[in-house]
Every structure is written in C-alpha cells, then in structure tokens.
Amino acid sequence: MPEPQPQAAATAPPLPPAVVLRELTRRFGDFTAVNRVSLEVTRGEIFGFLGPNGAGKSTTIRMLCGILPPTSGSGSVAGFDIASQSEQIKKQIGYMSQKFSLYEDLTVEENIDFYSGIYRIPGAKKRERKEWVIEMAGLADRRGARTATLSGGWKQRLALGCAILHEPPIVFLDEPTSGVDPVSRRSFWELIYRLAGAGVTIFVTTHYLEEAECCDRLGFIFGGELIALGSPAELKKGFPGEIVALECERPFEVLKRVEALPGVRQATLFGAGLHLTVDRAETLIPALREALPDLEVHLERIAPSLEDLFVSFMEARTG
Amino acid sequence: MKLKRVRAIAHKEFLHVLRDWRSLGIGIAIPVLMLFLFGYALTLDVDRVPLVVWDQSATPQSRTLVDAFKASRYFTMLPAVSDYREVERSIASRRAEIALVIPVDFAGKVAAGRAVAVQAILDGSDSNVASFALGYAEAVVGGYSQQVTVAAASRLGLPVSGALLKVEPRVWFNTDMESRNYIFPGLIAIVMMVIAALLTSLTFAREWEVGTMEQLIATPVTGGELILGKLIPYFAIGMFDLVLSVLVAEFVFHIPMRGELWLVFASSSIFMVGALSLGMLISIVTKSQFLASQIALVATMLPAFLLSGFVFPIANMPYPIQVFTHIVTARYFVVLLRGIYLKGLGLGHLYGETLFLAGFAVLILALSHLKFKKKIV
Ligand SMILES: Nc1ncnc2c1ncn2[C@@H]1O[C@H](COP(=O)(O)OP(=O)(O)O)[C@@H](O)[C@H]1O
Ligand SMILES: [Mg+2]
Numbered sequence: 172m173p174e175p176q177p178q179a180a181a182t183a184p185p186l187p188p189a190v191v192l193r194e195l196t197r198r199f200g201d202f203t204a205v206n207r208v209s210l211e212v213t214r215g216e217i218f219g220f221l222g223p224n225g226a227g228k229s230t231t232i233r234m235l236c237g238i239l240p241p242t243s244g245s246g247s248v249a250g251f252d253i254a255s256q257s258e259q260i261k262k263q264i265g266y267m268s269q270k271f272s273l274y275e276d277l278t279v280e281e282n283i284d285f286y287s288g289i290y291r292i293p294g295a296k297k298r299e300r301k302e303w304v305i306e307m308a309g310l311a312d313r314r315g316a317r318t319a320t321l322s323g324g325w326k327q328r329l330a331l332g333c334a335i336l337h338e339p340p341i342v343f344l345d346e347p348t349s350g351v352d353p354v355s356r357r358s359f360w361e362l363i364y365r366l367a368g369a370g371v372t373i374f375v376t377t378h379y380l381e382e383a384e385c386c387d388r389l390g391f392i393f394g395g396e397l398i399a400l401g402s403p404a405e406l407k408k409g410f411p412g413e414i415v416a417l418e419c420e421r422p423f424e425v426l427k428r429v430e431a432l433p434g435v436r437q438a439t440l441f442g443a444g445l446h447l448t449v450d451r452a453e454t455l456i457p458a459l460r461e462a463l464p465d466l467e468v469h470l471e472r473i474a475p476s477l478e479d480l481f482v483s484f485m486e487a488r489t490g
Numbered sequence: 491m492k493l494k495r496v497r498a499i500a501h502k503e504f505l506h507v508l509r510d511w512r513s514l515g516i517g518i519a520i521p522v523l524m525l526f527l528f529g530y531a532l533t534l535d536v537d538r539v540p541l542v543v544w545d546q547s548a549t550p551q552s553r554t555l556v557d558a559f560k561a562s563r564y565f566t567m568l569p570a571v572s573d574y575r576e577v578e579r580s581i582a583s584r585r586a587e588i589a590l591v592i593p594v595d596f597a598g599k600v601a602a603g604r605a606v607a608v609q610a611i612l613d614g615s616d617s618n619v620a621s622f623a624l625g626y627a628e629a630v631v632g633g634y635s636q637q638v639t640v641a642a643a644s645r646l647g648l649p650v651s652g653a654l655l656k657v658e659p660r661v662w663f664n665t666d667m668e669s670r671n672y673i674f675p676g677l678i679a680i681v682m683m684v685i686a687a688l689l690t691s692l693t694f695a696r697e698w699e700v701g702t703m704e705q706l707i708a709t710p711v712t713g714g715e716l717i718l719g720k721l722i723p724y725f726a727i728g729m730f731d732l733v734l735s736v737l738v739a740e741f742v743f744h745i746p747m748r749g750e751l752w753l754v755f756a757s758s759s760i761f762m763v764g765a766l767s768l769g770m771l772i773s774i775v776t777k778s779q780f781l782a783s784q785i786a787l788v789a790t791m792l793p794a795f796l797l798s799g800f801v802f803p804i805a806n807m808p809y810p811i812q813v814f815t816h817i818v819t820a821r822y823f824v825v826l827l828r829g830i831y832l833k834g835l836g837l838g839h840l841y842g843e844t845l846f847l848a849g850f851a852v853l854i855l856a857l858s859h860l861k862f863k864k865k866i867v
Contacts, residue, residue: 236708
C-alpha cells in the first residue's frame with residue numbers, strides 16, 4: 172500500500188520547521204484561553220499536546236490550522252504565518268477536529284469522494300487514495316454504509332482518512348481517540364505511527380497519559396500556559412525528587428497520615444495504593460516503616476511516570 | 491473558483507436533500523400544498539350567484555333581459571316569483587343573494603326609447619358577494635341595453651356611433667372576470683420566495699451546528715465555491731417547483747398564459763438566485779438553524795404576502811409603506827409573472843423589474859461572500 176510521502180528529498184533545501192509558536196496568545200473577552208505559548212515542532216516528529224479539559228489544546232490547534240485568529244504572538248506552520256497566510260497553511264495540513272465532523276447522512280465512500288473533490292485529487296490518484304483510506308480504516312465491508320451507523324473507532328479512522336486524503340506533510344489531530352474503546356485506540360495509534368514512519372509530522376492533543384508515552388516529544392499545557400516541554404524521558408529525568416510507591420489496605424486513611432510526615436512533599440492516590448513524592452527515598456523508606464508500625468505496607472522506590480509528573484506540575488500550579 | 495470543488499459540494503448537498511425528509515417536504519410538498527390551498531381559497535370571485543326574478547312586465551322585452559341573466563354563468567336562476575313578499579322571503583332565507591324586479595311599464599318605456607330602471611335587491615350581509623353580484627348584474631343589464639340601443643338606432647336609420655356602443659363592464663380587471671387568473675401568477679411568486687429562502691437558510695447554519703464546517707474551513711475550499719456549490723441543488727429544486735407550479739396553473743386552474751413560457755423561466759431563474767442567496771446570507775450570519783429559519787420566514791413571508799401587491803393593491807397603501815414596497819423583491823416578481831401571464835408582455839416592458847431582480851441577486855451574493863469567513867468566531 173502506498174503511504175503518504177514526506178516532502179523532503181535528499182537534495183532539497185532544508186524545510187522550515189513544521190510548527191513554530193512564539194508567545195502565541197488567544198483571549199475570549201477577558202478570559203485568556205492560551206497564554207504566551209512558545210514551542211517548535213520539527214519535521215517528522217510526533218508531538219503530543221497534553222493537558223486536562225479546558226487547558227487550551229483545541230484553541231491552540233485551531234489557531235495553528237488557520238481557523239482562529241490569534242490575539243497576540245505569532246506562529247507558523249510549514250513556514251507560513253498563521254495570521255496572514257492561513258490559506259497557504261490549509262493546503263499543507265490535514266486537520267481532524269475534536270468533534271466528529273464527517274457527514275453522518277452520507278456513506279463512507281460519499282464522504283471520501285467529497286473530500287477528494289474538495290482537495291481536487293485527480294482521477295486516477297483519487298481511486299488509489301480512496302482504496303488506501305478504506306483499507307487503512309478497515310472499512311472494506313462497510314463502504315456503502317451510512318457514516319452514522321459506524322461505531323466510534325471506525326468513524327475516527329475514517330475521519331483521519333478524509334483528513335489525509337491529499338497526503339499533507341503536517342497533520343493536526345485534536346483528541347482523535349476520545350470516547351473510543353481501548354482496542355480501537357491502539358489501532359488508531361498504529362495508524363499514527365504508520366504516518367510518522369512515512370515522514371509526516373503529527374501534532375496530536377490528548378489527555379490520555381499512555382498515549383503521551385507514545386509521542387516523540389510532549390508539551391504540557393495547563394490553564395492556557397505551557398508548563399513543560401520535552402521528550403517523555405527528558406521530562407521524567409527532570410522530575411524534582413523521587414517517587415515511593417506504597418501499597419496497603421485502605422489507602423485513603425493512610426494518605427492523611429503520611430501527608431504530614433517530614434520529607435513527604437506530596438502524596439496522591441494511585442491505583443490501589445499511594446505515590447509519595449519525596450526528597451530522598453533512601454532515607455524516607457525506613458522512616459515510613461517506623462511511622463506506620465501498625466500497618467502491613469509494601470514500600471518501593473520507583474521511576475516517576477508521566478502521571479506523577481503532571482500531577483506534581485498541576486499541584487505546583489494550583490498550590 | 492475551482493469547478494471540481496463546486497461539483498463536490500453541489501453533489502454532497504444534493505445527497506443531504508435526498509436523505510432528509512424535512513428538506514424534501516419544504517422543497518416540494520409545501521409549495522404544492524400552498525398552490526392548491528391558496529389557489530382554491532384565495533379566489534375573489536362570486537360564481538353562480540342565486541338569482542330570483544319578479545317580472546311584472548312579462549313581455550317579450552322583459553323576457554329577453556331575463557334570458558340574458560339565464561345565459562350568464564355568474565347567476566343561477568331560481569324559479570320566478572310573483573309578489574314582493576316572495577322576493578323578501580327568498581332574500582331573508584338566503585336562498586337568493588340577489589332579486590331582480592322588472593317594473594310593469596318596462597316594455598313600454600323600452601319601446602319608446604326612454605330610460606327605465608330595473609330594481610336589484612341584494613343581501614348586504616356579505617358585502618363582498620353583494621358588490622360582486624351587483625357588478626355582474628350591471629354588466630348583464632349593460633349588455634342588454636346596448637343591444638336595445640343599437641336596435642333602436644338602426645330602426646331610426648341613425649348611424650351607430652362608437653360612443654353609443656361603449657358599454658364598460660364593471661368588472662374589468664381581467665377580461666374573463668376570474669380573479670384567480672390574477673391571483674395565481676402572484677401566488678407562484680410568493681411560493682417561490684418563501685420556499686427558496688427557507689431551504690437555504692438551513693445549509694450553512696447546519697454545518698456550523700453539526701461541526702462539519704470546522705473541518706471544511708480547514709481545507710483550501712473558498713467561500714465562493716461553498717456558496718455556489720450550495721446554491722446549485724436548491725436552484726434545481728426551485729426550478730422543479732416552478733415547473734410544478736406552471737403545470738398546476740395550466741391543468742388544474744386553467745390559468746391562461748398569454749406571454750411566453752421561456753420568459754417565465756428566465757425571470758424566475760433570476761429571482762430564484764436572489765431569494766436563495768438571501769436565505770444563505772441569513773444562514774451565514776446567524777450560524778443557527780432555528781434562528782435562520784425564523785428570520786427567513788419573517789423576512790420573506792410577511793413582505794411577500796402583504797407588501798408585494800399579491801393580494802392587497804400597493805396603490806391603496808399609505809404612502810410610506812408604498813415607498814417601502816420598492817425594496818420588496820417579491821413585488822417585482824409578482825409584476826413580472828402577472829405581466830407575462832395576463833398581459834402577454836415581453837422583455838421590452840419588463841426589463842426594469844428584471845434588472846432590479848438581477849441587481850438584488852448580485853448584491854445578496856456579494857454580501858454572502860463578504861460575510862462568510864473561514865474562521866471560527
Ligand atoms: N469560542 C470561544 N469563546 C469563548 N470561550 C472559548 C471559546 N473556545 C474555547 N473557549 C474557552 O477556552 C478554554 C479552552 O478551551 P479549549 O481550547 O477547547 O480546551 P481543551 O481543548 O484543552 O479542552 C475553555 O475554558 C473554553 O471554555
Ligand atoms: Mg479540546
């Protein structure tokens with residue numbers, strides 16, 4: 172199966188970075204949805220834009236796609252300015268909005284044909300791309316089905332297919348897997364890897380941390396501000412302090428007791444136990460055993476996960 | 491403007507219409523319903539008025555007059571009566587709407603060439619019926635008196651002058667005395683106006699509400715392509731409605747067509763583009779299906795019904811309102827269709843209205859293009 176081709180050729184002059192944001196800001200009235208965000212995404216990268224609901228992910232992605240004018244700051248996509256050259260950008264990108272946005276009353280094939288027409292894909296190529304999308308989305312048996320009758324995972328794969336029919340070098344995906352079952356989510360990420368493997372730059376927002384682990388680099392946005400940027404490994408290395416995992420019965424009661432202990436900066440419920448952020452695990456583990464003589468606890472120093480990281484960022488921000 | 495995109499949009503929009511019974515209803519069922527409903531209800535004619543005659547003269551002269559009434563399709567003759575009380579009873583019981591009393595000296599006066607009055611008694615409780623019935627009666631009597639005058643003049647060897655022959659029928663606005671002929675072309679105009687704006691008022695708003703517009707505006711498609719692409723299928727529906735209207739006019743209501751059919755279609759095309767664009771403009775500005783359809787209804791239906799001259803003559807309106815009617819596009823379309831249908835007018839007489847409609851269409855299209863932004867908020 173043909174894959175989307177990267178634009179870069181060995182002899183071509185170096186391409187401008189895929190995405191650049193400089194102090195990018197968007198206000199709605201008095202409310203600042205995106206506050207002076209600066210970052211850069213290089214070509215061929217899978218960049219994950221992470222943050223809780225209302226953090227400003229969609230607002231950022233809309234500005235980058237040229238459908239929402241920024242209030243201040245600047246940005247460029249494929250070298251085109253997002254404020255003044257948005258129409259050039261729209262030729263270079265594929266965009267999958269957060270809300271499912273294909274025509275539900277049209278069939279799978281009719282939706283694909285419509286976007287083929289919009290992107291003016293020439294006749295022979297058109298058939299080839301259509302088969303590619305149908306194969307990629309696993310919709311060979313459903314090509315005549317109304318889109319409304321498809322399940323979430325299929326819809327999302329079809330939406331991705333329609334967004335990349337024209338083989339754009341840069342793709343923006345806004346929470347592409349929200350509300351989709353885990354199996355479909357995994358197969359969606361396989362598609363993302365397939366695209367990235369072909370040299371496509373992927374800018375994807377998510378609030379699933381296990382998806383964030385799959386990205387080459389991450390930006391963490393919270394309350395409209397970018398508060399962390401780097402690869403998952405770099406981010407974890409930069410974690411201030413160490414993590415101790417504590418397994419016990421009734422962790423909620425234990426939480427209150429350990430929070431007050433000196434050397435414990437932060438304690439959070441984590442799965443069936445607790446994660447404690449501490450200055451030095453080596454000294455704290457014996458201290459904990461002493462402080463909880465009545466309990467049977469299992470204590471272990473672990474490497475921080477992305478979740479530990481973002482919980483600590485968010486705690487630090489909100490106080 | 492890329493043809494391929496326009497084609498893709500038109501095709502997609504056409505599929506929406508085919509698969510949405512609401513659009514199909516608005517597009518086809520409602521216009522047909524309106525044509526029939528108003529075609530039957532909005533006729534101002536009073537047909538076959540029940541008439542009772544008290545012929546006190548009972549002479550060949552008076553019988554000629556009664557026969558003239560019998561021959562008229564506007565009256566139904568009830569059995570003759572022979573006294574005043576029976577006349578009263580017929581009117582009071584509403585069996586007759588009009589009673590005709592021919593005086594005893596009728597024949598003598600006619601023979602002597604003197605003026606003679608025939609009394610008409612009418613049920614004034616329905617003043618419309620009464621005034622129409624009286625109008626018809628005057629027309630019949632007028633026809634009779636013309637015959638008598640001509641006969642008398644030729645008997646006396648006088649030259650029959652043109653003036654003597656001029657009997658003006660009271661009901662003169664259309665020669666067949668059928669108000670439906672007058673109403674129906676206007677009705678077609680009104681139906682087209684309302685349907686066209688309603689249909690397109692949903693298109694842009696629906697895409698904004700459902701979220702498909704966000705996807706579309708992130709592609710290289712242009713506003714012009716979207717507007718044109720969305721116009722095409724609704725234009726086709728509008729023209730289909732026009733064909734239906736013309737067929738209903740011809741075969742159901744037998745409206746005579748004195749002008750040229752192609753002119754009806756040509757002027758309707760121009761009008762249709764303007765009306766469709768108006769719906770689209772409303773849709774683009776409001777971004778809400780509910781609001782857009784309400785505004786489209788109010789902005790087209792009310793002026794089209796009240797201010798187009800369709801039912802209420804513009805000349806009878808207060809002056810400021812008369813001035814206002816100049817911006818009601820339906821007014822020009824009503825004039826156009828009536829001119830073509832009733833008077834058989836050609837482009838030579840109608841270019842003013844046609845130009846206005848074309849100008850309106852261009853203006854609204856330009857505004858729609860200006861107002862459509864490929865941006866959220
Ligand atoms: N068009 C808008 N008008 C007003 N406020 C908006 C608009 N779009 C987004 N917001 C607000 O901006 C904030 C960020 O929204 P969004 O970017 O959608 O967050 P996320 O995608 O990270 O969940 C939210 O508080 C949202 O209510
Ligand atoms: Mg969002």
